[in-house]
Amino acid sequence: MKVGVVTFPGSLDDADARRAVRVAGHEAIALWHGDHDLQGVDAVLLPGGFSYGDYLRCGAIARFAPVMTEVVDAARGGMPVLGICNGFQILCESHLLPGALIRNDHRKFGCLDQTLTIENNTSAWTSSYAVGQQVTIVLKNGEGSFVADDKTLDMLEAEGRVIARYVGNPNGSQRAIAGITNEAGNVVGLMPHPEHAVEGLCGPGTDGLGFFTSLGSVLA
Amino acid sequence: MPDVRTHLDTVTAAEQDPDREQPWADLGLKADEYARIREILGRRPTSSELAMYSVMWSEHCSYKSTKVHLKQFSDIPQETPVGKMLAGIGENAGVLDVGQGYAVTFKVESHNHPSFVEPYQGAATGVGGIVRDILAMGARPVAVMDPLRFGPLDAPDTQRVLPGIVAGVGGYGNCLGLPNIGGEAVFDETYLGNPLVNALCVGVLRHEDLHLAKASGVGNQVILYGARTGGDGIGGVSVLASETFDANLDGQSGPAKRPSVQVGDPFMEKLLIECTLEIFAAGLVAGIQDLGGAGLSCATSELASAGDGGMHVELDRVPLRDSTLAPEEILMSESQERMMAVVEPGDVEAFMAICAKWDVEAVVVGEVTDGDRLLIDWHGECVVDVPPRSVAHDGPTYHRPFARPAWQDALQADGAESLPRPTTGAELRATVLRLAASPNLCDKSWITDQYDRYVQGNTVLAQPSDSGMIRIDDETNLGVAVSTDCNGRFAKLDPYAGAQLALAESYRNVATGGARPLAISDCLNFGSPEDPDVMWQFAEACRGLKDGCLELGIPVTGGNVSLYNQTGDTAILPTPVVAVLGVIEDVTQRTPTGFQAEGDRVFLLGETREELSGSEWAHVVHGHLGGLPPAVDLAAEQALAELLVEGVGLLTSAHDLSDGGLAQALVESALRHDIGVTLGVTGDAFVGLFSESAGRVVVTVAPADGDALGALATRYGVALTELGVTGGDSVTVEGQFDLPLVEARAVWSATLPATFA
Numbered sequence: 001m002k003v004g005v006v007t008f009p010g011s012l013d014d015a016d017a018r019r020a021v022r023v024a025g026h027e028a029i030a031l032w033h034g035d036h037d038l039q040g041v042d043a044v045l046l047p048g049g050f051s052y053g054d055y056l057r058c059g060a061i062a063r064f065a066p067v068m069t070e071v072v073d074a075a076r077g078g079m080p081v082l083g084i085c086n087g088f089q090i091l092c093e094s095h096l097l098p099g100a101l102i103r104n105d106h107r108k109f110g111c112l113d114q115t116l117t118i119e120n121n122t123s124a125w126t127s128s129y130a131v132g133q134q135v136t137i138v139l140k141n142g143e144g145s146f147v148a149d150d151k152t153l154d155m156l157e158a159e160g161r162v163i164a165r166y167v168g169n170p171n172g173s174q175r176a177i178a179g180i181t182n183e184a185g186n187v188v189g190l191m192p193h194p195e196h197a198v199e200g201l202c203g204p205g206t207d208g209l210g211f212f213t214s215l216g217s218v219l220a
Numbered sequence: 221m222p223d224v225r226t227h228l229d230t231v232t233a234a235e236q237d238p239d240r241e242q243p244w245a246d247l248g249l250k251a252d253e254y255a256r257i258r259e260i261l262g263r264r265p266t267s268s269e270l271a272m273y274s275v276m277w278s279e280h281c282s283y284k285s286t287k288v289h290l291k292q293f294s295d296i297p298q299e300t301p302v303g304k305m306l307a308g309i310g311e312n313a314g315v316l317d318v319g320q321g322y323a324v325t326f327k328v329e330s331h332n333h334p335s336f337v338e339p340y341q342g343a344a345t346g347v348g349g350i351v352r353d354i355l356a357m358g359a360r361p362v363a364v365m366d367p368l369r370f371g372p373l374d375a376p377d378t379q380r381v382l383p384g385i386v387a388g389v390g391g392y393g394n395c396l397g398l399p400n401i402g403g404e405a406v407f408d409e410t411y412l413g414n415p416l417v418n419a420l421c422v423g424v425l426r427h428e429d430l431h432l433a434k435a436s437g438v439g440n441q442v443i444l445y446g447a448r449t450g451g452d453g454i455g456g457v458s459v460l461a462s463e464t465f466d467a468n469l470d471g472q473s474g475p476a477k478r479p480s481v482q483v484g485d486p487f488m489e490k491l492l493i494e495c496t497l498e499i500f501a502a503g504l505v506a507g508i509q510d511l512g513g514a515g516l517s518c519a520t521s522e523l524a525s526a527g528d529g530g531m532h533v534e535l536d537r538v539p540l541r542d543s544t545l546a547p548e549e550i551l552m553s554e555s556q557e558r559m560m561a562v563v564e565p566g567d568v569e570a571f572m573a574i575c576a577k578w579d580v581e582a583v584v585v586g587e588v589t590d591g592d593r594l595l596i597d598w599h600g601e602c603v604v605d606v607p608p609r610s611v612a613h614d615g616p617t618y619h620r621p622f623a624r625p626a627w628q629d630a631l632q633a634d635g636a637e638s639l640p641r642p643t644t645g646a647e648l649r650a651t652v653l654r655l656a657a658s659p660n661l662c663d664k665s666w667i668t669d670q671y672d673r674y675v676q677g678n679t680v681l682a683q684p685s686d687s688g689m690i691r692i693d694d695e696t697n698l699g700v701a702v703s704t705d706c707n708g709r710f711a712k713l714d715p716y717a718g719a720q721l722a723l724a725e726s727y728r729n730v731a732t733g734g735a736r737p738l739a740i741s742d743c744l745n746f747g748s749p750e751d752p753d754v755m756w757q758f759a760e761a762c763r764g765l766k767d768g769c770l771e772l773g774i775p776v777t778g779g780n781v782s783l784y785n786q787t788g789d790t791a792i793l794p795t796p797v798v799a800v801l802g803v804i805e806d807v808t809q810r811t812p813t814g815f816q817a818e819g820d821r822v823f824l825l826g827e828t829r830e831e832l833s834g835s836e837w838a839h840v841v842h843g844h845l846g847g848l849p850p851a852v853d854l855a856a857e858q859a860l861a862e863l864l865v866e867g868v869g870l871l872t873s874a875h876d877l878s879d880g881g882l883a884q885a886l887v888e889s890a891l892r893h894d895i896g897v898t899l900g901v902t903g904d905a906f907v908g909l910f911s912e913s914a915g916r917v918v919v920t921v922a923p924a925d926g927d928a929l930g931a932l933a934t935r936y937g938v939a940l941t942e943l944g945v946t947g948g949d950s951v952t953v954e955g956q957f958d959l960p961l962v963e964a965r966a967v968w969s970a971t972l973p974a975t976f977a
């Protein structure tokens with residue numbers, strides 16, 4: 001499968017995401033923020049980083065990048081789209097996902113190995129996992145605290161759209177939410193970084209690989 | 221816009237008005253230095269020339285007090301245990317061959333004074349500066365590390381500077397996408413008012429991608445690209461880095477120095493990195509230099525001086541953030557995130573296209589000429605006409621007086637060996653806990669968790685491991701390891717031995733992970749060179765490093781000196797931070813830090829002597845500093861390193877013994893994965909647990925591999941002592957005490973959060 005990874009100015013985990021895509025057995029295609037072109041990919045990944053420096057609200061400028069026109073259209077058409085960290089922030093700013101990510105409650109950047117509980121394995125990016133499975137991947141951000149109004153949170157819970165929850169709550173996220181999906185299950189936003197846990201050598205194990213292999217089972 | 225030409229001081233004006241009063245003293249120049257500038261030029265300098273000389277002849281840029289001592293590093297053969305150096309001292313950073321067509325460059329630099337004045341921006345731009353140095357060599361930066369020194373943990377000023385410095389290091393490095401893989405955080409009262417912020421960067425390149433800072437080829441275009449030039453950081457190197465702070469600790473009283481600190485934009489730096497690497501890949505650069513300390517003064521004069529011709533610059537073409545800046549200010553500004561490239565005329569269009577792709581502003585500001593002068597015009601009028609070498613390389617040289625301090629003998633006679641010691645098992649246990657909770661030995665994750673250690677996906681080892689290790693090739697698993705170390709207390713007791721102990725520890729830490737040590741970079745942090753005591757410490761440390769590197773067969777690739785680290789008459793502990801870089805052919809074979817499995821056999825490599833002077837025990841328990849530091853045996857260090865490198869695959873874990881001795885090494889090894897240990901300590905249990913003898917590593921092997929380790933130790937002549945076995949949930953010293961890991965973790969991990977939460 002061809003998985004496009006978008007590079008915005010200030011993207012940092014784009015090369016890591018491409019590596020994870022390859023480790024999972026897919027073909028990684030580098031996409032450029034300034035192109036109105038998805039190069040025929042089957043899925044899109046918006047990687048972590050500080051797009052445009054994130055000096056404004058995180059992801060607020062990236063949503064206006066030329067390539068996002070095509071990404072939003074493709075997402076609405078059912079293409080699997082995964083936003084990790086800054087990518088999650090961009091998906092929220094693009095209104096493909098509800099809610100927002102604000103400053104961590106401890107007011108610091110935090111980088112740690114974080115355990116999550118998978119709560120939904122019907123999305124395009126989580127089918128390799130079992131519901132209730134605990135996975136340990138990397139959490140690293142300054143603005144990773146998920147917030148939404150109660151009505152939205154209740155809806156996400158009722159529709160089973162919380163895909164993963166933190167064990168413990170490292171950043172003050174409402175209801176300890178680490179990741180959510182859209183109604184159709186093709187668009188997923190995830191604050192922690194599964195791409196840093198696909199080979200045991202350079203991360204806390206391989207628990208993150210399932211996010212990328214899930215894609216294969218959906219597309220296959 | 222005001223017409224700045226009204227007040228412009230041109231070369232013509234300097235000739236017509238030779239006796240004008242000039243503010244050379246306010247710019248940090250001495251009377252004889254000003255006279256020398258007049259002699260070089262045959263007239264008074266223009267105000268722009270004066271600005272350039274003042275920053276380039278500052279202590280920070282010219283090494284005028286230290287170069288007579290630093291030059292001995294060039295006597296060390298310029299080759300590493302595996303190959304030639306591709307670039308050495310004098311370049312932006314040294315470059316080493318690490319095999320498979322790869323080269324690695326690394327360097328450690330200081331940003332001490334700015335970080336005291338404005339902790340966040342000072343530390344942030346320290347990271348930015350060292351990263352550009354590495355980039356300018358043609359390398360992709362792949363990791364950073366930050367050795368930090370602070371005053372006492374409970375001092376109010378530490379509460380001010382530490383959170384800001386840590387947030388600045390993280391804020392800048394995280395935004396660049398560079399993993400922070402190690403470093404140090406050390407507390408001592410002499411750093412109160414003089415925190416040390418050293419920053420290291422490692423970069424990787426292919427041999428053919430090496431770029432040097434020189435402007436050659438008549439007609440080649442000089443391009444300034446990156447951020448616009450603003451009024452920040454004017455005189456940073458001369459006003460901040462080359463003066464002693466007044467004895468005030470708030471950074472507020474006295475004239476405000478904050479405007480001399482630069483302000484960082486890591487996003488621009490990230491664009492600059494990607495843009496520059498793409499320009500390198502396209503082969504569009506004939507010479508390149510980053511803009512750091514002394515800004516355009518440094519870049520133009522160094523590029524021209526290192527080249528084979530002259531340079532002509534039209535300064536009014538420089539893009540400005542503040543249109544009212546005068547030419548003197550533009551030449552002195554240390555605005556960050558700027559680079560200067562020398563490009564063949566036919567390549568300029570392609571160069572500009574890559575800059576445009578990355579939204580990086582780029583302007584042709586001049587060209588290489590066939591003369592031997594650096595000429596700088598401002599709206600058509602010449603404001604600088606100098607021999608570039610006189611600015612960049614022919615600065616003053618001082619033979620500062622130095623002498624062994626009168627107090628040194630008394631200090632060395634006051635050993636810690638006679639201090640009261642714990643004797644019972646209960647007292648030993650309490651001492652282990654007290655040390656584990658002390659600021660220098662406690663868990664540093666409150667600091668390091670603010671740094672991204674995973675980005676780029678190649679981090680094999682990171683803090684709290686003994687060294688940081690980075691994979692540089694996904695296919696072959698080639699990697700490099702780096703460690704930075706220095707025990708300033710040892711250096712105070714004996715600067716020659718102390719510098720060698722810093723070298724030995726860093727060397728050992730790299731080998732502990734399984735990498736072969738290749739070369740060093742150093743950051744020499746000392747007090748005022750105008751104090752003969754301090755100059756003696758500096759001279760002794762340099763001599764120690766040079767002799768040490770000669771004996772170990774590894775070169776000094778470059779480094780940095782930071783002087784005037786003192787408040788009033790109180791200098792910091794002499795702090796020669798040594799960074800050692802090593803190579804490992806297969807990172808999957810690296811030896812991890814910390815016990816990995818229950819039932820492994822635990823051994824001590826190396827000999828323990830009764831060496832407690834300068835130790836963490838003496839510092840924490842008695843507030844004592846005196847005596848002689850641990851003995852240095854570099855031949856033994858070399859043999860130990862050989863064993864550790866060959867032992868990859870056999871050793872299931874390894875951890876260096878340093879601050880806090882065996883006791884602390886055991887606590888850290890056990891807490892890493894919550895695997896305890898039971899051991900016996902022969903002889904005097906206190907000495908066995910708390911001595912800080914050098915050249916020691918605690919290792920584990922699988923139960924069946926004891927004989928193989930024994931054979932290895934025999935082959936390399938390294939003393940081997942079996943201590944015990946891993947397992948359980950406590951550190952148990954037979955016949956002495958039992959310390960549950962949960963109790964050790966509670967005190968070890970509480971110290972920093974309790975202070976800064």
